[in-house]
Amino acid sequence: MERAGIDGFVYQGPVRVSPIGTHALYEGQARFIQLQFLSFALEDAPNLAGWRQKGMLDGEYGEAFDAFLEITGAVPSEIDDPAVALFMLILDIAINPSRGFPIQIESFENFLIDVDAGIRFVRLCQAARDEKQVLSLITEYSFTQYAEAADILTSSCGYDHPLAVIEHIVEWQEHSPVAKLMEEKRGFTYDLSNIVVRVMSSHFLAFCDDKLSRPEFFCWPGAWMTGARASQDITNLFLKHLSLFTDKADDDGIFPRAIPGVSEENAVKTLTAFYANVINYDLVRQWILSDGPFNYEFGWLTSKHSKEDMTNSTKQAFQHAFGASPDSFTYTWAEVK
Structure with a gap:
């Protein structure tokens, strides 16, 4: 595409940009x-x-x-x-x-x-x-x-x-x-x-x-969730696609929602594994993009565990995934000229 000179694909060439982002x-x-x-x-x-x-x-x-x-x-x-x-x-x-x-x-x-x-x-x-x-x-x-x-x-x-x-x-x-x-x-x-x-x-x-079966609801939910169009089926459809995890008014942690047909045990297990992976992704992001030691500020996930406990469990998960603890990293900084 660059060799053909197509706009948007040429280095330092013209790029078509929409007035609306x-x-x-x-x-x-x-x-x-x-x-x-x-x-x-x-x-x-x-x-x-x-x-x-x-x-x-x-x-x-x-x-x-x-x-x-x-x-x-x-x-x-x-x-x-x-x-x-x-x-x-x-x-x-x-x-x-x-x-x-x-x-x-x-x-x-x-x-x-x-x-x-x-x-x-x-x-x-x-x-x-x-x-x-x-x-x-x-x-x-x-x-x-x-x-x-x-x-x-x-x-x-x-x-x-x-x-x-x-x-x-x-x-x-x-x-x-x-x-x-x-x-x-x-x-x-x-x-x-x-x-x-x-x-x-x-x-x-x-x-x-x-x-696929109800595109009108997902396009115009406000018109379908009140007045004559509202129904229990519409309410069920709305509830079905709520976020899986949420916080509480009195707790900044993240908790699984009660989902019909899903046991609390399975919901908690999924939540735990899901966010353990999310934290690992964040550590990998830091590994690639950030200088210096890893940052273990994950208090947004739970307020029930101390920072020390969260840091230790995070390091264990990282070592399980990559075979090396973050503590084994050596940090070097290249001199910027």
């Missing part, structure tokens, strides 16, 4: 999920101008939405306007690229356009501007409208349809190693090798399973 996209998505929930739950909820006046769209929280309005020319006044729902769908598609993972790269020349979330967002907004019917399409927050609007947008941009991408991932479970991993997840009986990857991968696959 990923941070603004994620903050915009989170804020509008919150505003949807509040607007559908409150009888006297403010309109968009009211929320803006309260500062809810200041800075990064409204940056992506303002760009959407500028590009599409949409002028919604209420949170339940179809254009707002479309904005949230565009965010959903933009921050979930497909080429490289899980689908093979077909055009390396267009790879940056295919995967850069900000570029994807701008192009999808331009598609909405050109395909004006999509601006008024989403009125019911339904599966059908999600699929139809996504088809219009992705077809215009040459992107993969989000449901086709998820279906591709779900099909992996037909292969025996992945099927075995999902069986481990069901009872939290994870093989301890590469447990961080195993836990996160299995829950990603489970998430994709549910998003």
Whole structure:
């Protein structure tokens, strides 16, 4: 690609940068999920101008939405306007690229356009501007409208349809190693090798399973968790995908959540092995990137053990993984000239 002179691949050459960054996209998505929930739950909820006046769209929280309005020319006044729902769908598609993972790269020349979330967002907004019917399409927050609007947008941009991408991932479970991993997840009986990857991968696959059948919920959860659309099934779906581990109001440590069908013993065992590996990863990061002795400040994990106990157990885990104690390292500093 560099020899071909393709922009973005040439050393010190021009790089195409989106005016909207990923941070603004994620903050915009989170804020509008919150505003949807509040607007559908409150009888006297403010309109968009009211929320803006309260500062809810200041800075990064409204940056992506303002760009959407500028590009599409949409002028919604209420949170339940179809254009707002479309904005949230565009965010959903933009921050979930497909080429490289899980689908093979077909055009390396267009790879940056295919995967850069900000570029994807701008192009999808331009598609909405050109395909004006999509601006008024989403009125019911339904599966059908999600699929139809996504088809219009992705077809215009040459992107993969989000449901086709998820279906591709779900099909992996037909292969025996992945099927075995999902069986481990069901009872939290994870093989301890590469447990961080195993836990996160299995829950990603489970998430994709549910998003394939209910993409409308994951795109517009605020619209589905209150009012007429709310149901026990929706509550169960929300609870199913909560974080596995949490803290407590009176304790800064990390604890496993109570998960239906999972014994406390297995949950604690998984938590312990998971964070033991996370700490090892941090030590490896220090090993590669930091000068001087290792830092054993892991008080964020638990307040029930002293720093000395945490340091000793951390060193033991490191030695078990690499066959050498951190205490055996010799530290040298090269003179900087």
